[in-house]
Amino acid sequence: MTAVELGMPTVASDPHGHLRGTESFPRAAHRALADTQLRRNLGHATRTIRAKRAAVVGEVDDWEELRRAGESLKADTMARLPELLVQLEEQVTGRGGTVHWARDAEEANRIVVDLVRGTGADEVVKVKSMATQETGLNEALEAAGVAAFETDLAELIVQLSHDRPSHFLVPAIHRNRAEIREIFLREMPGVDPSLTDEPRRLAMAARAHLRRKFLTARVGISGVNFAVAETGTLSVVESEGNGRMCLTLPDTLITVMGVEKVVPTWRDLEVFLQLLPRSSTGERMNPYTSTWTGVTPGDGPQTFHLVLLDNGRSNVLASPDGRQALHCIRCSACLNVCPVYERTGGHAYGSIYPGPIGAVLSPQLTGISGPDDVNASLPYASSLCGACFDACPVRIDIPHLLVQQRAAAVAAHTRPTGQDLTMQAAAIAMTTPGRFKLAEKALGLGRVLAGRKGRITGLPWPMSGWTNARDLPAPPAETFRQWWERTHS
Amino acid sequence: MNAREEVLARLRTARDAGNPATPVVVTRDFATTGRLDPGSAAVLERLDETLTDYKATVHRVASEAEIAGAVVGVLGEARSIVVPAGLPGDWLRGYAGQVRTDGPPLAVDELDAVDAVVTGAAVAIADTGTFVLASAASDQGRRAITLVPDHHVCVIRAADVVCSVPEAIARLDPSSPLTFVSGPSATSDIELDRVEGVHGPRRLDVVLVGPG
Numbered sequence: 040m041t042a043v044e045l046g047m048p049t050v051a052s053d054p055h056g057h058l059r060g061t062e063s064f065p066r067a068a069h070r071a072l073a074d075t076q077l078r079r080n081l082g083h084a085t086r087t088i089r090a091k092r093a094a095v096v097g098e099v100d101d102w103e104e105l106r107r108a109g110e111s112l113k114a115d116t117m118a119r120l121p122e123l124l125v126q127l128e129e130q131v132t133g134r135g136g137t138v139h140w141a142r143d144a145e146e147a148n149r150i151v152v153d154l155v156r157g158t159g160a161d162e163v164v165k166v167k168s169m170a171t172q173e174t175g176l177n178e179a180l181e182a183a184g185v186a187a188f189e190t191d192l193a194e195l196i197v198q199l200s201h202d203r204p205s206h207f208l209v210p211a212i213h214r215n216r217a218e219i220r221e222i223f224l225r226e227m228p229g230v231d232p233s234l235t236d237e238p239r240r241l242a243m244a245a246r247a248h249l250r251r252k253f254l255t256a257r258v259g260i261s262g263v264n265f266a267v268a269e270t271g272t273l274s275v276v277e278s279e280g281n282g283r284m285c286l287t288l289p290d291t292l293i294t295v296m297g298v299e300k301v302v303p304t305w306r307d308l309e310v311f312l313q314l315l316p317r318s319s320t321g322e323r324m325n326p327y328t329s330t331w332t333g334v335t336p337g338d339g340p341q342t343f344h345l346v347l348l349d350n351g352r353s354n355v356l357a358s359p360d361g362r363q364a365l366h367c368i369r370c371s372a373c374l375n376v377c378p379v380y381e382r383t384g385g386h387a388y389g390s391i392y393p394g395p396i397g398a399v400l401s402p403q404l405t406g407i408s409g410p411d412d413v414n415a416s417l418p419y420a421s422s423l424c425g426a427c428f429d430a431c432p433v434r435i436d437i438p439h440l441l442v443q444q445r446a447a448a449v450a451a452h453t454r455p456t457g458q459d460l461t462m463q464a465a466a467i468a469m470t471t472p473g474r475f476k477l478a479e480k481a482l483g484l485g486r487v488l489a490g491r492k493g494r495i496t497g498l499p500w501p502m503s504g505w506t507n508a509r510d511l512p513a514p515p516a517e518t519f520r521q522w523w524e525r526t527h528s
Numbered sequence: 529m530n531a532r533e534e535v536l537a538r539l540r541t542a543r544d545a546g547n548p549a550t551p552v553v554v555t556r557d558f559a560t561t562g563r564l565d566p567g568s569a570a571v572l573e574r575l576d577e578t579l580t581d582y583k584a585t586v587h588r589v590a591s592e593a594e595i596a597g598a599v600v601g602v603l604g605e606a607r608s609i610v611v612p613a614g615l616p617g618d619w620l621r622g623y624a625g626q627v628r629t630d631g632p633p634l635a636v637d638e639l640d641a642v643d644a645v646v647t648g649a650a651v652a653i654a655d656t657g658t659f660v661l662a663s664a665a666s667d668q669g670r671r672a673i674t675l676v677p678d679h680h681v682c683v684i685r686a687a688d689v690v691c692s693v694p695e696a697i698a699r700l701d702p703s704s705p706l707t708f709v710s711g712p713s714a715t716s717d718i719e720l721d722r723v724e725g726v727h728g729p730r731r732l733d734v735v736l737v738g739p740g
Contacts, residue, residue: 080719088720104558115552121539134703140532192726193717209717216718238718242726249727254636254676272702280675280713280728287671288636298539305702309694310558312708316656320716323578324656327728328708329671335705337633338663338670349535357542 055350056144056174058405060389063416065508067387068379080215081384085375091321092372092430099317108310109433113366116302117356123268123301124347130271134333136343143350144174150346151176151260151293152183158291158342160185160257164249166275166282167191168262169369170295170348172204172391176260187260188252190281192245199226205385205393207371208319213384216241242279249281259285259340263296264368265311266345269304273345274330276315286329292340297348299365311368314432318370351404360443364400366433373427373437379420388420389413395427399440410452418444457501479521482514489513560698562691564654569739571654571691575684576736578657582711583724584732588740595683595735596621599646602681602733606643610634610673614666615646619683630673639676645729646681647674650706652689653696657710659684659734660696664704671705680729682709686738 053059060067071077096102116123128138141147147170155163163180165171165187177187177198189198196211197204200222204210211219220236227248234244264276273294275282286292302311316325334343356362374380374394385393390401398417407415418441427437468478489495495511497503505511517525529537564571576586587598600622603609611620613631620627628634628642648667649659659682661668674680690696700706713728724730 084720088716091720101558104555107555108558111552111554114548115554118543118547118552120543121536124536124539140530140535142531142534146531190727191717192715196717209720211717212720219718238721238723239725241718242715242723246726253727254640267702270702278713279715279717279726281726283671283675283707284727287675298535306697309560309697310556312697313558313693320720320722322582322710322716322722324653324658324708324710326582326710326712326714329705330702330707331705332703335663338705339672347535349538353535353538353542355542356539357545359546359548362546 054143054145055405056148057391058173058351058401059412059414061413062389063413064387064389064420065416067389068383068420071383071387076215077213077384078382080213080218081381083215084209084212085381088321088375092318092375093321095317095321095323098323099313105310105313106432106434109314109368110366110435112302112307112310113433117299117362117365119303120298120301120356123303124298126268127266127271127301128347130268131273131333131343131345134271136271136333136345139344139346141346141348141350144348147174147295147346147348147350148176148179151295152179152185154291154293154344155180155185155258156183158258160291162186162188162252162256163258163260164188164190164252164256164285164289165194166259166261166277166285167194167210168260168295169207169391170262170297171260172210173297173350174295174348176295188249190249190253190279190285191277192242192279192281195245195249196222199223203386204391206374207369207392209371213386253281253284253288256285256289258291258293259289261285261292261294263294263300264315265308266296266301267303267305267308268301270332272305272330272332274308274328276312276325276328278320278326280327283327283329286331287339289340291342291344293344293346295346295348297350298352315368315370318368318372318430318432351406354406355400355403358403360436361399361403361440363435364396364403364440366435367396367400368433370432372430372432376426376430378422378424378426383420388417390417395421395437395441396431396435399437399444402444407448407451410448410454415448418448457504460501461504476520479518482518485511485514486516558694559692560694562655562695564691566690566695567686567738571689572686572736572738572740574691575652575654575657575689578654579711579734580657582657583714584657584711584734587733587735589735589737590740592737595619595737596623598735599623599681599683602735603644603646606679608642609644609646610639610642610677611646612667612669612673614669615648616667619646630669633670634673636672636676639672642677644679644681645673645677647683649682649684649688651696651699652684653693654689654691656693658696658708660700661707661709662700662704663706664701671707674707674709675728678729679731679733680709680712681733681735683735683737686736689736689738
């Protein structure tokens with residue numbers, strides 16, 4: 040029997056999980072740009088969130104000081120990462136939790152699947168978590184016969200529609216209310232057929248759908264926003280209360296965290312609990328933040344497992360500049376302000392980490408196998424406008440990292456590209472005035488190509504590299520040098 | 529090498545390779561005290577505004593003696609409520625419905641059957657419209673009792689109201705579970721607009737005790 044015959048999604052075959060798509064960014068973006076519904080949905084959602092974020096960030100007089108504090112706290116964390124993780128492990132273990140270490144996505148999934156099997160449960164409730172999206176945990180659980188119920192509204196929409204997430208915070212940002220209603224009517228068992236597309240009614244439908252699951256669940260699975268090394272305290276920042284349900288009601292809680300989520304001290308949350316909500320949902324504070332430390336007798340799960348995940352993070356840590364990408368607190372502000380993300384959406388990036396931060400994080404996590412690696416195209420998914428740096432609550436210099444990774448890609452490539460040939464041709468033409476004059480004469484050909492529309496839309500290789508993505512204006516009838524010669528000689 | 533040793537070894541090597549030449553200095557130049565004094569009339573006023581902005585309903589009372597009147601008023605038609613074992617008894621004076629004390633702990637289905645929960649709070653943050661429930665505090669109780677019932681009534685005293693997040697963090701002990709609550713349960717997952725009422729309590733009433 041194969042997984043396909045069982046109607047199950049296949050388990051990610053890459054041991055890294057979902058950090059790499061199947062096609063390059065330009066190819067995927069081309070298709071996304073043609074989807075006018077997608078562009079309308081994204082444009083509406085990102086405009087809304089940008090305005091909300093700007094308003095609540097404007098209320099905070101010491102925002103820049105908070106950003107600098109966040110930046111320095113994260114840099115300090117990276118400089119002491121192994122020691123902080125050992126401290127976290129000691130604290131969690133001392134408070135009755137069990138800590139597991141996973142080299143890659145596959146190993147993390149195996150640990151979680153075994154733990155769930157050990158409880159005898161055949162279903163789990165899940166709080167939205169990027170770490171388990173990264174590892175492809177749901178597919179691994181399904182392959183092991185365990186049903187995983189996503190409980191975050193947007194994640195539920197993605198799961199019900201057999202789709203992929205396209206945003207950190209709102210994985211279904213690419214869907215509008217009418218599409219969500221359609222998905223619920225089609226996929227949600229026992230849904231009220233008179234459901235409208237009013238957001239409040241849609242939220243109520245999700246509540247009714249998941250209520251019994253929460254009240255009877257035996258195993259909950261979560262990610263982490265911040266893990267405090269000093270005290271062993273973990274925290275989940277959320278809105279709907281689905282997080283509280285998963286963290287509180289089951290007997291067993293399994294939490295998967297990327298190793299970079301650790302912070303040194305409890306006090307550090309005074310910074311991050313100000314930066315994160317205002318940057319992500321544009322709220323002064325999100326509705327619910329839960330913190331817990333190991334196991335608390337009489338309150339919440341009495342069995343607690345923490346899985347610490349590397350999955351390429353140690354590669355990123357080794358780069359003095361590149362490690363900034365590990366400072367990310369997954370607020371998604373850089374996605375919301377990015378002119379490229381706003382138009383292509385998250386799926387075009389392939390990796391489950393989209394947008395500007397994804398473009399610098401994913402290639403570092405996976406490493407680049409060569410010029411044909413699809414993740415090699417990600418550092419080019421930017422106009423380098425710099426909006427992402429300005430929005431980043433921990434001041435990650437994403438534009439700098441993008442340029443650095445482009446430079447590394449150029450230095451590493453071995454066979455000449457179309458761009459190289461074009462540049463070599465330009466160098467020949469520009470070496471002497473005589474050659475340059477000849478080249479100018481050839482511009483007349485460009486005017487013929489442009490025709491009456493005044494734009495060149497398609498050139499043969501190697502110039503097609505340019506015209507695939509942009510039109511070229513027709514060359515002027517007279518160049519500056521020709522004009523000078525005519526009027527001054 | 530087991531996974532723990534291997535991951536730690538990789539991280540140590542990578543950390544040393546990527547570390548900056550000069551040690552990192554952590555800066556905390558932001559405000560650690562709030563603009564408004566803890567417990568002042570002004571900070572209560574700001575808390576009232578921010579709670580209301582995120583759709584909690586605020587009921588102001590001037591003294592401890594008036595708490596019961598306000599609590600019983602907002603409970604209205606509620607036939608049964610759950611309370612943590614250490615809730616001051618006189619907060620419910622005059623309530624005619626059934627009071628279930630969570631000690632010994634009620635089953636989840638019992639919590640699901642009550643109409644409301646009444647608790648105190650450990651600290652409240654005026655800048656953000658937040659109150660924090662500490663599981664270890666006897667008037668707040670374990671986390672499930674403020675999660676499963678659909679209506680939460682929370683009593684906040686002036687002495688526990690601070691202006692800023694850093695002031696609140698400094699007052700809290702993370703060794704037992706904490707829940708930061710800012711308004712009733714809500715979602716921004718549909719077109720990034722906030723709508724109230726998902727899995728947590730859909731109705732949130734705050735009784736704010738102090739100078740107004």
